[in-house]
Amino acid sequence: MQKIIECVPNFSEGRNLKVIRAIFAAAKKVKTVRVFELEYNRDHNRCLFTIVGVPLDVLASVFEAIKTATKLIDMNKHQGEHPRIGATDVVPFVPVFGVSMKECVELAEKLGKKVGEELSIPVFLYEEAATKQENRNLADVRKGEYEGLKVRMNKPDFGPSKTHPTAGAVVVGARKFLIAFNINLDTPDVEIAKKIASAIRERDGGLPGVKALGFKVDGLAQVSINLADFEKTNFDEAFREVEKLADKMNVKIKSSEIYGMIPLAALVKSVKTTFKADTFKAGQILEGRLSDD
């Protein structure tokens, strides 16, 4: 089977549907990839989508989208709740099938070089692709945001050493597959969600690979979780930990939601862990046996 990667570019436009659709359509110009899961948010004034396919085709597709975003978005007029430093804000490559992290890092470098040279936008490499420790964490690269870029501009990995007049800068990198998992508590008390989020997030000494925030959504407290490495902490493990912590505060879990895509391997791992089915493997799934040999 061929190599498959995923790319989830984020752009600083979440209000003007014409612009959002133009960027999405640009990615679709490359016919050999699948472009889907377009999401946009007015408050964040930001959109993102997923590109899946063989590595070089995904690179070509996301480059088309970046070119269009560079033409249509003016960061000098951009306002939104979400931190951002550029029209194309962040572009992560993610190994999905038969591809190593190293190959995704090389792809990030290739895209970075192309964006720097052809579009004259400074590019910072982050996470697995980072060349400097201080650029590893996306939040650190974005500190000061677009407005702060001009004054704190350190040497980017590719492109000019000054921000692009309308597109700012771009953060490109490689990371593991990220599972978005929300847990809704049976209480309107957002403080409880915030306490639980703080207890489980890695940064505060919680579970490895876990990022978490507490929100109020549709009148209920929600623990919104990003699992950056499901091999370390999977959704089922996060669920049980939240359940345990909520239980101590006499709160029940009302529902949960896997947001967006999830790799089959994470489902298989959850069955192995939660039901102690150590020998279970993806090859036992009937539908899979219809296509592979």
Next chain:
Amino acid sequence: MQKIIECVPNFSEGRNLKVIRAIFAAAKKVKTVRVFELEYNRDHNRCLFTIVGVPLDVLASVFEAIKTATKLIDMNKHQGEHPRIGATDVVPFVPVFGVSMKECVELAEKLGKKVGEELSIPVFLYEEAATKQENRNLADVRKGEYEGLKVRMNKPDFGPSKTHPTAGAVVVGARKFLIAFNINLDTPDVEIAKKIASAIRERDGGLPGVKALGFKVDGLAQVSINLADFEKTNFDEAFREVEKLADKMNVKIKSSEIYGMIPLAALVKSVKTTFKADTFKAGQILEGRLSDD
């Protein structure tokens, strides 16, 4: 996507590898189906395998296997622990994708007619395909086994009204997908497994669609479960029920095992149920998005 069914024929030979392989090879003569998961057992003196493909191709494949089994197995010489009435003992058709139970019943009738007419073996239709209430349950059809067939022969659905001189009779039918799920308890006390099995099996007032027995396997008590309808009782629900019952007897679950194949829909349902992720659907599984539209 095309219609897909599964067929799991059982034959009365579990010792002579030459015969087992000949039957398996006969099924493989039809190149458009997948034939796999060959299992055989000396004590039961019985083998079975799985055929997956489009309905009429699966029918052609299993008919080849039945023809070969009829030639090579002499029931007058057969001994084994497992109940059986024929060389080809039982042939269930199972809907997998885009196929209704009704279509599988019609397929069972088609195969039954063909086996009766072309091989001169009496055929009884069972379970969803049964034409008589007393033939619905496989255990009832097999009562008295091969040896008792001659004396209690009632009118079969197809074929002659007397048993085939060497092949006996065949039971053909249609049923839902069956998940085999074993739960190993952290105790050597088989009586505990038997108590739990009795408490969860439908026949004794337990969970719908659940068949269960208690065994001792590798020195540990095992609850061996067949889930005849995972939409009613899925493996995760059976796991939690066994866990609860074991807990009352101060016994822990050591491990579990999904034996053989499982439909993706059962995995998806387990995530929905166990983690209250009501909105989760198979379309969110990344690998699936690579192939369908």
